[in-house]
Amino acid sequence: MASCRLLLLITLFPFSVTAQESSNGNVTLGSSIVAKSNSTWTSPSGEFAFGFREVSPGAFLLAIWFDQLPDQTRFGPPTATSQSPLDQPSAFPQTERWSSSIKQTDGYGLVRPRQILNREGALYSSISPTNFSTGRFLFTLQADGDLVLTIQSYPLDLNGNTYWSSNTLETGFQLIFNDSGSIDLIRPNRTLFRPLFDSGPLAGQFNQRLVLEHDGVLRHYVYSSAAWSVRDFEPSNICRAVKEKHTGGGACGFNSYCIIKPDGRPSCGCPTGYKPRSGLTGCVPDFAQHRCDDARDAQSFIFDEMYNIDWPVVDYVNLRNINEASCRQSCLSDCFCAVAIYYNGNCFKKSLPFTNGRLDSGFDGKALIKVRMNNTLTWNLGNTYSGRVISKSSSTTLTVTLSALLGCSVLLFLLSSFFFVFYLNRTKSMVKSRRSRPAAVSTISSFNFKEVQEATNGFSEELGRGACSIVYRGSMQVPTPPDPTAFIH
Incomplete structure (x- = not known):
């Protein structure tokens, strides 16, 4: 199986795998599966399939999935260093008799029935639902017997912070x-110590999976009624599970904040003027920072208000018994201050980066986000959160801006219409006046081209040429002008 082990390491490029296949799920020499060809190998039970899945244009993942389910949920990429399904006699996992051990090198956070997590075994989360690179979260049974979920700062480090524990030291x-x-x-x-979850065993046979997902939550899924549903999960609130003592980026990364949506899943947001990085690795400012070598630069900044949001612990100054106006002025004149939290008469000034941010309806404070003028856009890490948090000042600014633009557009339209109608009426009046004016008023008459052509007999006799014109002989009947005194009253 050495050749298969080598091929399994190459997961993101289109290629073909040549091995073997038979009707009972074993693979015979000479058969192959090819990317983009929809060719797969199925397990003896027909429940599972193995092959290439396109995760983005031109990029393929060698994976195993539930083949009989409508959504064909992916198990994830097999790993060459673990006891993957290809190491088993039947070649593929079967619900009746397949088992494997999870080793420290396994890179995708998914456990299937009859798998075993041994001490020092670990599973990493993926970066996103479609990117199976190593994420920031780790599920591991430590050498001391404690089962933990840890979060690593970005960039990845070796000293992750534990945000959930089974509290089973030495057990x-x-x-x-x-x-x-x-x-x-x-x-x-x-012998059995205790179950991981309290929901107990299932009544009946179901497809199921245990997944450490990209958002850091460990979820037990069960497939029933033609859909996957979450049976259990830990932690119950990852935004709060990452404790204030942790100085890392938090569940969503530096300069971001964590939100629990109505369905219980976490999501992430960026404060006003900040834009998201990929893979829940935080947010970065989308404007030039406050310069410390120019006192006038403070005049280029304004504050955006965001409610119920806090970044605890990382204050570098705490001003007590102060009003909000003084808090604003203190942060505005301080080139190190990027945000101030005003709460119960206290002003907590914070510099970059912010850590462990969270939106909590139970927190009655106000975040004053210092941004350069015209930077009033609120970004979100577009994974799942749709109930976008719009701060007071940004929404006010947006309303005023739209109102001003609309007013200017209406005014411009009215002015344009007025001048057009005025010009049209003036032109008609001039033509009418010219046609109805008595010849006695002026000896100068105007003629159209046809009248001139007839008068000159088709421009037949040329009298001379000048710098910019030609003179032709012609004649026409001109009415005798009336007595000018007839128009005098």
Whole structure:
């Protein structure tokens, strides 16, 4: 199987795999699967398929998925260093008799029934639902027996902060995912210590999976009624699970804030004037920072208000018993101050980067975000959150701007219409006046081209040429002008 192990390491480029296949799920020499050809190998039960899945134009993932489910949910990429399904005699996982161990090198955060997580075994989250590169979250059974979820700052470091723990020091030996749906911690003597979740075993046979997802939440999924549903998950609120003592970027990365949506899933947002990085790695300013070498630069900044948002712990100055106006002025004149939290008469000044940000309806404070003028756009990390938080000043600015633009457009339209009508009426009046004016008023008459052509007999006799014209002989009848005194009263 050495050749198969080598091929499994190459997961993001189109190519073909040549091995073998038979009707019972075994692979025979000479058969192949090719990217973009929809060719796959299926398990003996027909439940699972193995092949290439296109994750983006021109990029393919070698993966295993539930083939009989409408959404064909992906197990994720097999790893060459773990006991993947290809190491088993039947070549593919079967709900009846397949099992494997999860080792420290496994890179995709998904566990299937009959898999075992041993001590020092670990699973990383992916960066996103479609990007299976290593993410920021880790699920591991430590050498001391404690089962933990940890978060790593960006860029990745080796000292992650624990945001959930089973509290099983010296007790946890293995984590076993049973066919019944129970996920159990086992003691060193191989006896049951306790289940990971309190929901108990499932009644009946279901497809199921345990996933450490890209947002850092460990979820147990069960497939029933033609859809996947979440049966259990930890932690219950990842925004709060990342404690204030943690000085890393938090669940969403530096300069961002974490939100729990109505469906219980977390999402991330950026404060006004900041734009998101990829992979829940935080936000960066979208404007030039306050210069410390120019006192006049403070005049280029304004504050945007955002409610119920805080970045705890990272204050470098705490001004007590101060009003909001003084808090604003203090931050505005301080080139190090990027945001000030005003709460209960206190002014907490913070510099970049902000950490552990969260939106919490129970927090009655106000975040004063210092941004350069004309930077009043609120960004969101567009993964799942749709109930966008719009701050007071940004919405006011937007309303005023739109109103001004609309007013200017209406005024311009009215002025244009007035001048057009005025010009049209003036032109008609001049033509009418010219046609109805008596010949006695002026000896100068105007003629059209046809009248001149007839008068000159088709421009037949040329009298002479000048610098810019030609003179032709012609004649026409001109009415005798009336007595000018007839128009005098």
